[in-house]
Amino acid sequence: MKMPIFLPVYHPLKKIVSIEDIKKSGAEGIITNAYFIYSNEELKKRVLEKGIKKAFGFEGFVMTDSGAFQQLSLGQKVTTNEEIVKFQDKLGADVITIFDEMVFSDESDSQISKKMDANIERYKEAEKIARTNTAFVLSTAGNEKMMEKYAKIAEKLNPKYLAFGNFVPPFTMNHNIAGLMRILKKGIEILKPDYPVHLFGSGHPDEMGFFVYIGINVFDSANYAIYAEKGIIFTEKGTKKIDRINFNKCECDICRNNSIKKMQKDFTLTAKHNLNFCINEIGIIREKLKENSLKEYLLKKSKLNDHLKKAYDEL
Numbered sequence: 001m002k003m004p005i006f007l008p009v010y011h012p013l014k015k016i017v018s019i020e021d022i023k024k025s026g027a028e029g030i031i032t033n034a035y036f037i038y039s040n041e042e043l044k045k046r047v048l049e050k051g052i053k054k055a056f057g058f059e060g061f062v063m064t065d066s067g068a069f070q071q072l073s074l075g076q077k078v079t080t081n082e083e084i085v086k087f088q089d090k091l092g093a094d095v096i097t098i099f100d101e102m103v104f105s106d107e108s109d110s111q112i113s114k115k116m117d118a119n120i121e122r123y124k125e126a127e128k129i130a131r132t133n134t135a136f137v138l139s140t141a142g143n144e145k146m147m148e149k150y151a152k153i154a155e156k157l158n159p160k161y162l163a164f165g166n167f168v169p170p171f172t173m174n175h176n177i178a179g180l181m182r183i184l185k186k187g188i189e190i191l192k193p194d195y196p197v198h199l200f201g202s203g204h205p206d207e208m209g210f211f212v213y214i215g216i217n218v219f220d221s222a223n224y225a226i227y228a229e230k231g232i233i234f235t236e237k238g239t240k241k242i243d244r245i246n247f248n249k250c251e252c253d254i255c256r257n258n259s260i261k262k263m264q265k266d267f268t269l270t271a272k273h274n275l276n277f278c279i280n281e282i283g284i285i286r287e288k289l290k291e292n293s294l295k296e297y298l299l300k301k302s303k304l305n306d307h308l309k310k311a312y313d314e315l
């Protein structure tokens, strides 16, 4: 697995961007929700029969998420950890995820401890029953003391893959990228990981480079499609309302073959461009890493807005 990597979220039942478009973008991996597969009989049968890569028509890296978040949104737990881990293990993905307890920013130390202790038990259970590599999920929201405690415990578990869970929403709601970087750095300093470190739900093209610099190397996001639905396009100059631009300097196949006017009328075109843009950004970051010039690149990025300026000061 080449890193850093951006994994577009692929929803097998709601295809704004098809697997063909994902392949065309140059994406080397995808992440998909095992719970959606689990809860659709037809899809479940097909994926179990063929294996996830054949069923989706995607040869690259495939990670499955357990759908803990989606089940929480439904207000009920449909699966246990054991069930969803066993199910994911049968799909033929490269990395699977425990049924993690999500931590929220208003929770106390003892509430967080209870949830993280459960995540550790579930990880141990998954390690016993699954042949596939399992992602250990570390989730403490903004609580630094808990980050310190559980990064130390996680280090002893010696995971092969680590995912920081549910850190992105509370911080990015206020565009507090610097604050998010600060807490992640605390964990990374303790863990000193030599394995993939994934920041769940992060994949904004303006921000990925900053996270790479502090040691994150796997991103996933559905924002390319969610932003497009809201009429937002990723550009070299940051995110813009597509209705307010007349020109976009982009060489991707979508922008070469469609006018801005046409893209303004069809958000799926913007979604495809946004995806191309994220993949291209990862390519740039890889180049800058090779040239040892990521920090200079981020200095330029930091001029886009105040949030990124603060993020730069955190490097």
Ligand SMILES: [Zn+2]
Pocket: 250, 251, 252, 253, 254, 255, 256, 273, 274, 276, 277
């Ligand atoms: Zn484009």
